[in-house]
Amino acid sequence: MTAIVRDATAGRALLVQDHQRNRPLTNSRPGxxxxxxxxxxxxxxxxxxxxxxxxxxxxxxxxxxxxxxxxxxxxxxxxxxxxxxxxxxxxxxxxxxxxxxxxxxxxxxxxxxxxxxxxxxxxxxxxxxxxxxxxxxxxxxxxxxxxxxxxxxxxxxxxxxxxxxxxxxxxxxxxxxxxxxxxxxxxxxxxxxxxxxxxKERAKQSSIVLTFDDGWATQHSAALPILEKYGLRASLGIIGPLINQSNYMTTGQLREFIAAGSECVVHGNPSNPAYPGRLNLACYDTIPEIRADLRANADFLRANDLVTNNSDQVYIYPQGVWQHAKDDRRILDALAQEGFTAARGTVTNAVSIIGGRFARYDRWQIPIIGHLWAGAGAGLEDANITRIINRMTTAVNQGRCPWLTFHQFRAPTNQQDIDPANFEKICAAIAGLINSGTAVNLLATEFVAESLAQ
Missing domain, CATH: 2.60.120.260 (Galactose-binding domain-like)
Structure with a gap:
């Protein structure tokens, strides 16, 4: 199914395709x-x-x-x-x-x-x-x-x-x-x-969005086979200058993800060579500087044929930083001026957003259920994986739409690593929710377009 919706903020049309199942573009039960x-x-x-x-x-x-x-x-x-x-x-x-x-x-x-x-x-x-x-x-x-x-x-x-x-x-x-x-x-x-x-506000069917940050090579070697095993798709946050470098994916591997139904969205920093050493968007003083950084990573996707379903309009904040200070709108204004329609952060104390017609209001600060390795011994990581699955399941049962975030897929050496076997446990839990009819797996672009269509 294909539908055209329009983002009133950016004034741009979005093409949304429901790859998973033929269902109407509605996920709202207002209560x-x-x-x-x-x-x-x-x-x-x-x-x-x-x-x-x-x-x-x-x-x-x-x-x-x-x-x-x-x-x-x-x-x-x-x-x-x-x-x-x-x-x-x-x-x-x-x-x-x-x-x-x-x-x-x-x-x-x-x-x-x-x-x-x-x-x-x-x-x-x-x-x-x-x-x-x-x-x-x-x-x-x-x-x-x-x-x-x-x-x-x-x-x-x-x-x-x-x-x-x-x-x-x-x-x-x-x-x-x-x-x-x-x-x-x-x-x-x-x-x-x-x-x-x-x-009693509930979504009729919750959406689960999987996001991978930074473009690490293990996302292709270890995570992609697990996604394919369970019929799942992910949105990959890409930092342009890192692709084709050691330990990161090649453009060919990113295209394999896309061929399997996943997508590439815009991430940053480092990005624009004109502004080296910038770790997040708050390192820039002016909106033109912020826009230049945003454009550099978006242009990488465009130049390498990595844009699908307007995926160059979705952004992942580096380090989760979306403002310089309270009430400062320079970053949000720069995103809107560059034609972005949504952005995902790193805040975990909100775990998910409400689906359907209300999701469009949260789309500039989408929170996550994140994974940080809990450490070896005493079943710490086993309990951590159980907690993540329980939080996701609770969000779905309450009619909310969790976004999950991962980085490296390997035997953990730091907090951002996840063992592929543990990632598979999470994917199996997602597949169970999908098979029960309580959730669907959407890409970031599909979720955003559906939200804007409400």
Whole structure:
């Protein structure tokens, strides 16, 4: 099946082909809204804290725009006329944070009573310093998707946290009260656009995207046969100057990947010889310099006949760095100006993104389930592989779409290595999810095009 969709940001058409199965380009089950894409104050919604309130169309969607008072939080109280049974705590808010510097946090609260004697919360909090990679970000944010209890060490921003009393016991107690709280940084006002809050939001069928970074030769010698054995495909992040060098793939080997159904997308640095020694895009001061680096790696794919399905429009951030500092948009602006439609990072504390119509909002900062070798002895790596499979399976069962990332495929000598036998265990688990009908394996370009089509 083939479809044409258009990216409103870049104004470019994308050709998407579903190689795996003949299914419609839809992966969305929006769920039931508390409110969605409001044009006026939704029925039953109340505000506290005397914020500035307005309703506008922002980047093609209607939203509630809230600006808090200076230094004081605002609550958007959601209507819950009848207690809601939500065993998984499955409540999702889609918001746009205008300034990470001014917004300390946006949190969802769920309680068993309007008095909030027992409640839990989940949200987006911004640390004081813009370290990389981090969640210190402005832009579109999903809040409130619950993960399995106990995963808060590896996934702190998507876990419901006990706020008071015994917390919200989702498995046994219906939600009787819920609210969205916006808290500004001290001495500032936070502006947040709220597009909606839903419960029981799920993708009909989750997408699993496999990404390989850097173009290592072991990806061809060790990983490709395993992919072919299980009928899987991967998106390879390519650093142009490294290809055809020692320990890296040749252009011919990259074409073998493509012939097997995989693809090459744009990665970096090092890249542009005019800017040697740049380890990530934040090493450049100006947008033209950033664009030159982006273009150098994209041009390598174009010049060597390695572009398929607009794969030169998907980028993998070197070291996961996507901004110079909070609220700095030079890198994002450069990507858009160069015609990119999505970018994948290295943040692992969000593990996956919501599929379907909501995925398009996350496409510039796609998080991953990453692999780092846990070390030898005492079953450390066995437990590590089990954890990765469990996180992927949990994400799929919750209707989310995990992206997995790997580097070298060999007996481990450093943290970025994975033993091929352990990679095969992960591939076997993916094949099991596909065979059960709960997931499909998409390429990065297919996932992005499908998201933009929603």
């Amino acid at each position: 039931v809204p508390f409110f969605a894409f409001p044009r006026a104050r939704p029925a039953g919604v109340t505000l506290s804290g005397s914020p500035a309130e307005s309703y506008e169309m922002y980047e093609g969607e209607w939203c509630m725009k809230i600006t808090t008072p200076v230094g004081a939080f605002t609550d958007i109280v959601l209507p819950v006329p009848t207690p809601l049974s939500l065993p998984d705590g499955d409540i999702t808010a889609l918001v746009h944070i205008e300034s990470a510097t001014n917004c300390l946090s946006v949190n969802l609260f769920a309680a068993d009573s309007v008095g909030y004697a027992n409640y839990s919360y989940a949200g987006q909090s911004n640390p004081a310093a813009p370290t990389f990679p981090t969640i210190a970000r402005q832009g579109y944010v999903h809040i409130g998707i619950n993960l399995a209890t106990g995963d808060n060490v590896t996934d702190p921003q998507r876990e419901w946290v006990v706020g008071a009393g015994t917390g919200m016991a989702f498995a046994t107690t219906p939600v009787a009260a819920a609210k969205l709280r916006i808290t500004p940084a001290a001495g500032t006002q936070a502006t947040v656009r709220i597009f909606g809050v839903w419960y």
